[in-house]
Amino acid sequence: MPSLIILVPLLGLIILNMPIGNFMRRGAFWFAIALFSAQVLLAVFHHSLAWTGKLPPVDALFKVGFTIDHLTFIMFICIGLVSFSSLLVARHAMGDEGELFKFINLLIIASVGMSGIVMVKDIFSLYIFLEITSIASFILIAFRKDVYGLEGAFKYLVLSAVATILMLTSIALFILVSGDTSFSTIGASLQSGNRVIVMLAIGIFICGLFIKGGVVPFHGWLPDAYMSAPAPVSILLAGIITKAAGIYTLIRITSAVFGFIEPVKAILMLAGTVSILFGAFAALGQNDFKRMLAYSSISQIGYIVLGAGTGTALGIAGAVFHLFNHSVFKSLLFVNASAVEKELKTNDMNRMGGLSYRMPITSATSMVGFLSTCGIPPLSGFWSKLLILIALWQTGHFAYATIAVLASVLTLAYFLMMQRKVFFGKLALGLENVKERGAGIMFVSIALAFITIGAGIFFPVIYNNFLLPIKEILVK
Amino acid sequence: MSDNILILPILIPLAAGLAILATPKKWRGVKEAIALLATLASLGITLLLFGKSLFYSIPWAGFGISFSLRLYPFSAFIIAATAIFGFLTVLYSSSFLFKKDYAKLFYAYLLVSLSFITGATLSDNLILLLFFWEGLLVTLFGMIALGNKGAFKTATKAFIIVGLCDVCLMVGIAIAGHMSGTFEMSKMNIPIMGVGGIAFLLMMIGAIAKGGSMPFHSWIPDAAIDAPLPFMAIFPAALEKLLSIYFLARISLDIFKMAPESWLSYTLMTIGAITIVFAVMMALVQKDFKRLLSYHAISQLGYMILGIGTLVPAGIVGGLFHMVNNAMYKSCLFMTGGAVEKEAGTTDLAKLGGIGTRMPVTFACFIITALAISGVPPFNGFFSKELVYDGALERGFIFYLAAVVGSFFTAASFLKLGHAAFMGKLQERNRGVREVAWPMLIPMIVIALGCILFGIFNAFPLNHLIQPSISETRLHGESFAGFPTNMTLVIVTVVVLVGALLNHLYGVKKTGNGLGAVDHIHYAPGLSWIYKKAEKGYLDPYNLWWGIINVFSAVMSWIDKAIDWLYNDFATGVANGLAITLKKLHTGSYKIYILWSIAAAIAILVFLLKAGA
Amino acid sequence: MSLNLMQTFSIFGFFIILLFIVGTYCLVVTRNILRAVIALEILIKAVTLLLIVVGYITGNVALAQSLVITVIVIEVVIVVIAGGIALSVFRHNDDLDVRRLQNLKG
Amino acid sequence: MNLNIFLLVIMTLAALWTVMARSLLKATMGLAITSAILTILIFRMASPLAAVFELSVCTGLITVVFVSTISMTKPLTHKEIIEASKDRLKRFWYLPVIMILAAIGLCFLKIPGDIKPALSTGTMDVRNVLWNLRQLDMFGQVIIIIAGALGVAILFKERKDEP
Numbered sequence A: 001m002p003s004l005i006i007l008v009p010l011l012g013l014i015i016l017n018m019p020i021g022n023f024m025r026r027g028a029f030w031f032a033i034a035l036f037s038a039q040v041l042l043a044v045f046h047h048s049l050a051w052t053g054k055l056p057p058v059d060a061l062f063k064v065g066f067t068i069d070h071l072t073f074i075m076f077i078c079i080g081l082v083s084f085s086s087l088l089v090a091r092h093a094m095g096d097e098g099e100l101f102k103f104i105n106l107l108i109i110a111s112v113g114m115s116g117i118v119m120v121k122d123i124f125s126l127y128i129f130l131e132i133t134s135i136a137s138f139i140l141i142a143f144r145k146d147v148y149g150l151e152g153a154f155k156y157l158v159l160s161a162v163a164t165i166l167m168l169t170s171i172a173l174f175i176l177v178s179g180d181t182s183f184s185t186i187g188a189s190l191q192s193g194n195r196v197i198v199m200l201a202i203g204i205f206i207c208g209l210f211i212k213g214g215v216v217p218f219h220g221w222l223p224d225a226y227m228s229a230p231a232p233v234s235i236l237l238a239g240i241i242t243k244a245a246g247i248y249t250l251i252r253i254t255s256a257v258f259g260f261i262e263p264v265k266a267i268l269m270l271a272g273t274v275s276i277l278f279g280a281f282a283a284l285g286q287n288d289f290k291r292m293l294a295y296s297s298i299s300q301i302g303y304i305v306l307g308a309g310t311g312t313a314l315g316i317a318g319a320v321f322h323l324f325n326h327s328v329f330k331s332l333l334f335v336n337a338s339a340v341e342k343e344l345k346t347n348d349m350n351r352m353g354g355l356s357y358r359m360p361i362t363s364a365t366s367m368v369g370f371l372s373t374c375g376i377p378p379l380s381g382f383w384s385k386l387l388i389l390i391a392l393w394q395t396g397h398f399a400y401a402t403i404a405v406l407a408s409v410l411t412l413a414y415f416l417m418m419q420r421k422v423f424f425g426k427l428a429l430g431l432e433n434v435k436e437r438g439a440g441i442m443f444v445s446i447a448l449a450f451i452t453i454g455a456g457i458f459f460p461v462i463y464n465n466f467l468l469p470i471k472e473i474l475v476k
Numbered sequence B: 001m002s003d004n005i006l007i008l009p010i011l012i013p014l015a016a017g018l019a020i021l022a023t024p025k026k027w028r029g030v031k032e033a034i035a036l037l038a039t040l041a042s043l044g045i046t047l048l049l050f051g052k053s054l055f056y057s058i059p060w061a062g063f064g065i066s067f068s069l070r071l072y073p074f075s076a077f078i079i080a081a082t083a084i085f086g087f088l089t090v091l092y093s094s095s096f097l098f099k100k101d102y103a104k105l106f107y108a109y110l111l112v113s114l115s116f117i118t119g120a121t122l123s124d125n126l127i128l129l130l131f132f133w134e135g136l137l138v139t140l141f142g143m144i145a146l147g148n149k150g151a152f153k154t155a156t157k158a159f160i161i162v163g164l165c166d167v168c169l170m171v172g173i174a175i176a177g178h179m180s181g182t183f184e185m186s187k188m189n190i191p192i193m194g195v196g197g198i199a200f201l202l203m204m205i206g207a208i209a210k211g212g213s214m215p216f217h218s219w220i221p222d223a224a225i226d227a228p229l230p231f232m233a234i235f236p237a238a239l240e241k242l243l244s245i246y247f248l249a250r251i252s253l254d255i256f257k258m259a260p261e262s263w264l265s266y267t268l269m270t271i272g273a274i275t276i277v278f279a280v281m282m283a284l285v286q287k288d289f290k291r292l293l294s295y296h297a298i299s300q301l302g303y304m305i306l307g308i309g310t311l312v313p314a315g316i317v318g319g320l321f322h323m324v325n326n327a328m329y330k331s332c333l334f335m336t337g338g339a340v341e342k343e344a345g346t347t348d349l350a351k352l353g354g355i356g357t358r359m360p361v362t363f364a365c366f367i368i369t370a371l372a373i374s375g376v377p378p379f380n381g382f383f384s385k386e387l388v389y390d391g392a393l394e395r396g397f398i399f400y401l402a403a404v405v406g407s408f409f410t411a412a413s414f415l416k417l418g419h420a421a422f423m424g425k426l427q428e429r430n431r432g433v434r435e436v437a438w439p440m441l442i443p444m445i446v447i448a449l450g451c452i453l454f455g456i457f458n459a460f461p462l463n464h465l466i467q468p469s470i471s472e473t474r475l476h477g478e479s480f481a482g483f484p485t486n487m488t489l490v491i492v493t494v495v496v497l498v499g500a501l502l503n504h505l506y507g508v509k510k511t512g513n514g515l516g517a518v519d520h521i522h523y524a525p526g527l528s529w530i531y532k533k534a535e536k537g538y539l540d541p542y543n544l545w546w547g548i549i550n551v552f553s554a555v556m557s558w559i560d561k562a563i564d565w566l567y568n569d570f571a572t573g574v575a576n577g578l579a580i581t582l583k584k585l586h587t588g589s590y591k592i593y594i595l596w597s598i599a600a601a602i603a604i605l606v607f608l609l610k611a612g613a
Numbered sequence C: 001m002s003l004n005l006m007q008t009f010s011i012f013g014f015f016i017i018l019l020f021i022v023g024t025y026c027l028v029v030t031r032n033i034l035r036a037v038i039a040l041e042i043l044i045k046a047v048t049l050l051l052i053v054v055g056y057i058t059g060n061v062a063l064a065q066s067l068v069i070t071v072i073v074i075e076v077v078i079v080v081i082a083g084g085i086a087l088s089v090f091r092h093n094d095d096l097d098v099r100r101l102q103n104l105k106g
Numbered sequence D: 001m002n003l004n005i006f007l008l009v010i011m012t013l014a015a016l017w018t019v020m021a022r023s024l025l026k027a028t029m030g031l032a033i034t035s036a037i038l039t040i041l042i043f044r045m046a047s048p049l050a051a052v053f054e055l056s057v058c059t060g061l062i063t064v065v066f067v068s069t070i071s072m073t074k075p076l077t078h079k080e081i082i083e084a085s086k087d088r089l090k091r092f093w094y095l096p097v098i099m100i101l102a103a104i105g106l107c108f109l110k111i112p113g114d115i116k117p118a119l120s121t122g123t124m125d126v127r128n129v130l131w132n133l134r135q136l137d138m139f140g141q142v143i144i145i146i147a148g149a150l151g152v153a154i155l156f157k158e159r160k161d162e163p
Helices: A002-016 A028-052 A070-093 A097-119 A123-141 A147-178 A183-189 A195-213 A221-228 A231-258 A262-284 A289-309 A313-344 A360-374 A380-394 A398-422 A439-457 A459-474 B003-022 B030-049 B073-096 B103-122 B126-145 B151-180 B195-211 B219-226 B229-255 B263-284 B289-310 B313-344 B360-374 B380-395 B397-422 B438-456 B459-469 B487-511 B525-535 B539-585 B590-612 C003-029 C033-058 C061-093 D002-020 D024-044 D048-072 D078-092 D094-108 D126-133 D135-155
Strands: B054-062 B065-071
Touching: A002 A028, A002 A097, A002 D135, A028 A070, A028 A097, A070 A097, A070 A231, A070 A313, A070 A439, A070 A459, A097 A123, A097 A231, A097 D135, A123 A147, A123 A221, A123 A231, A123 C061, A123 D135, A147 A183, A147 A195, A147 A221, A147 B590, A147 C033, A147 C061, A183 A231, A195 A231, A195 A262, A195 B590, A221 A231, A221 A289, A231 A262, A231 A289, A231 A313, A231 A459, A262 A289, A262 A398, A262 B539, A262 B590, A289 A313, A289 A380, A289 A398, A313 A360, A313 A380, A313 A439, A313 A459, A360 A380, A360 A398, A360 A439, A380 A398, A380 A439, A380 A459, A380 B151, A398 B151, A439 A459, B003 B030, B003 B054, B003 B065, B003 B073, B003 B103, B030 B073, B030 B103, B065 B073, B065 B103, B065 B126, B073 B103, B073 B229, B073 B313, B073 B438, B073 B459, B103 B126, B103 B229, B126 B151, B126 B195, B126 B219, B126 B229, B151 B195, B151 B219, B195 B229, B195 B263, B195 B289, B219 B229, B219 B289, B229 B289, B229 B313, B263 B289, B263 B380, B263 B397, B263 B539, B289 B313, B289 B380, B289 B397, B313 B360, B313 B380, B313 B438, B313 B459, B360 B380, B360 B397, B360 B438, B380 B397, B380 B438, B380 B487, B397 B487, B438 B459, B590 C003, C003 C033, C003 D002, C003 D094, C033 C061, C033 D002, C033 D024, C033 D048, C061 D048, C061 D126, C061 D135, D002 D024, D002 D078, D002 D094, D024 D048, D048 D126, D078 D094, D126 D135
Parallel strands: none
Antiparallel strands: B054 B065
């Protein structure tokens, strides 16, 4: 069953590229919608089956088997949500049918990569799916072949290749001490001496994942890539790709392989805190809408890493929920940024102003997104930050908790600045004819805003049914 | 009666607020009607609930965080007061804001705030309380931001100051919950020692900052100018004081069981005394109706903090009674200010004057409430202040002295305000001033009557509202109703008030123009002989006195500005500096990024090898 | 570890680290996009060698081989993409200088 | 073993030459040579299949990719090459020094004695591993090749709006 989640898109990809005339090209959008729906349905269906404990015989195609638990389920939901958003925005943003067709192909490949990342149980397969996702992202960033996109793609490619090399080195060292590449074998062998090699391997792997996830100070590529990518690609990158490739993997690998040992926890928490502060301060100084959102992403990634670094069930639940929330509200903000960019032909915030008069829905939904980012109750961002804070408090990390809370004020500061420059105040010159974007983009914004609000209001339900069971990944 | 009726006073205003948001702008009068009905309904329910004790709890977020509401005399009394003020403010605003663009948003925010305040008051769980408390932060921001041009900046300032203090509250709650193992307030009992003291201090900061005590006050005077007036009449004047003092009383009397010997008691009293004196000094030199009132709103909070901080029965009862009284006369004073603003178009005292005859009802209300705030018998302010004096004297002469000095200047500044605004010669630009419409008058009259009734029949509020709110062990069975028993204190008060009057008359005679117009004496014929007597002496001492006051006020205003600078310039300056530095570090070259990564990777590896192997 | 295998591992490790230094240095110092890609190639060669050596001394030759084959395939695709990006950059800038790829900053 | 050391030395020198070579074409040649020596090493490590892949794909295909990319970009004039090489020398002569220093440093570095590699006893055929145990990797390769093809289609195509 789980292998269907990655096999169906491959099949779809092959069907999509069959030389059967222009028919597939035109229907590519609806085909992709159907494909993603199928993928999400499979995930949900499988999840409900896992609940009752009645797994159908896992197909014999992939002997390695897959992990399906509550964590993967949440990741599937995120992947589905962001892919849908990106697809809908692409339909409006892409120039012609041919471009859209290529975009959809790459989007499907990226989503296969991410689905693989969240399911695999083998460290080398993990590397392969990371590469699939990364390669799709390089091409997507360079999609328009403008000079900025190429620059962003090149920087991402170089840093990502370095990360790949680090991870492969680490995999080689793991093979040296365990003789295999599956999570369970490596995890079991880490206890048997070889401390130096093991620590070296763990450190190198974490560094590689930090590069992929954009944790400070490994983040250099991230603002450039987010900023230069075409609108739907920014949504995809910011919403899910870096989270799945870097942060989810970090949580999974640490819980399944390394174990939450003290030095690893210390590194995660320190890196998380540095990211929070660094990202927030850097965001404060930005004039470019998308670049500011990118730095804000770095800051929010910091919260996730900080929460995961506590190593407690609560901290990981908070981190995963923040990951979900971040996928939703950062996609929302990037969707709105793309709407603004498309209308105004610029991302410079100094040339905007008063857009709330002309684009009320974009303005209101951004407000929801940014309030959630700042952790204002009762939006969902509040709850995830609260969980992370409680976890920090319970584990006795008072200083980190204080910094995390104070950084919320910084978050508020830069988002207030953004909101004032872009949406409030007097209508800037030359923007009199700006209109709200098409219904498709507005639909995406409104839907994501409602998810943010809904996840906040129904937090107890989500918490008890989806977040609390995540602690099963800690039990080995 | 089923327990879940407790949700209604929270849900009704919330639903109404959301409904107003959904109403189209063009439907004139609909939003006012919804707001009035909703506040009336919640008023009815809270009155129905009055005197009952209910408890309602459903599991909520896990970890012992349940949605638990507790109604007992204290909270019942606060939510009833909230509902009354809510209703009166909506009534007042329905006329004041009638044609303003932002009326819709204002009503929505107001109703949501009412809901949150009721929720915060009822909640028995600290996390739930925090939830409502933080929600108030957002509506506070929203309401201030609705005002005029500078409002956004003021709103940001308020948001940052109050938000930072709320963070303190959050940390305090976390410590308290950690120490007692539960977040249910009725089950908590924490000794004030070591970490417990810190927890109390943090929660206290959160509580008094909501009310706007020094040094967290600086947004209130700005908001007085920038924010919509009904906001000032209900928030800093009434509801935030109610909530702030309610929570302060809860933490110091219920959760922490403070004893008078505790150092925190002295901390509280000192904060109270400083707030009283400093804020009133600032108020004295203000030249704007609303700004002057806003400093008094800060100063009066000092009496309540002082009263509760004494931790002796008289002080606590006095502090709580003062909270009610202050909410009444201060909101009424702001409403008169609003009436003046609506008619005269300004609140600058230099441009007002003599409009008392044009607006007799407003003026009458102003006189009653000004007398009440100055502590003139038999108005309500007198009785509560006497109780606070009593408590303060019991704990230390210096605190009593601060309270009396505050009283002196309060009286002096209201004499000045009344004179400058309502008496004196009618200026040309104010010819068109007329009495305001009835929806604005009714709340003022009701509250002014309340001030008289709560004064003359003070046994009713004291016996039925205040004293039941405090546990019997605190009160030792005493009752404080009736005329104060300690006649020495009464005589001192009267002397101080008379002194203030003399001082005022003298000052007016001396300056002869400007804000304290000379002619006012003739409009108050009963007072003219005192004035003549006072003329014969004290000339130079007065000048000297005034000089000292000016220097003192200048120092205070400098401190005020320094605090302002800290919030406004220093913090943003540091943040901007860091932001620019970080911007410069990102040179755009991938090589730099690789070098960062390598350096960090080496650091991580060295750390891991040291720590793990 | 038997002495012989240990010695093998040390000697190979020595040269693998040297190769890492060569690749990293070139990656950081070069001014040409294609040469940066070549530097990445050298790094990947070093990793390939490491994988093979590890497979050899643990006796997991088959596993190491299958991993290396996959790594090689991925390596080719990355080089092709990087070449494509270099070519597109050339069409814009008329040279391959990485110093002209610093427009996104701050 | 001695042959292995010899090959490793040659490979490192080839890599050095690749990096320091004057023209891009020479660098590509150097990379191909490095790769070829690596092939021999892999072969000597009892991994013939991987060696074949390395030889055909890395030594062959990647060189072709590089050469074709270089030929599509404008080659520098002779004068420019000389200018550039002077500049290169300035930047790259540190590398041999660093390498010698690192080599000396590494000689003193003791490999920790407690390394216990997980020795495998079973002998499995590589084809068996590849096709029966690691099908997921094969699946990944298929997807990656599709992605690469799309990349070629998108990135190598001339932009329409360009003159």
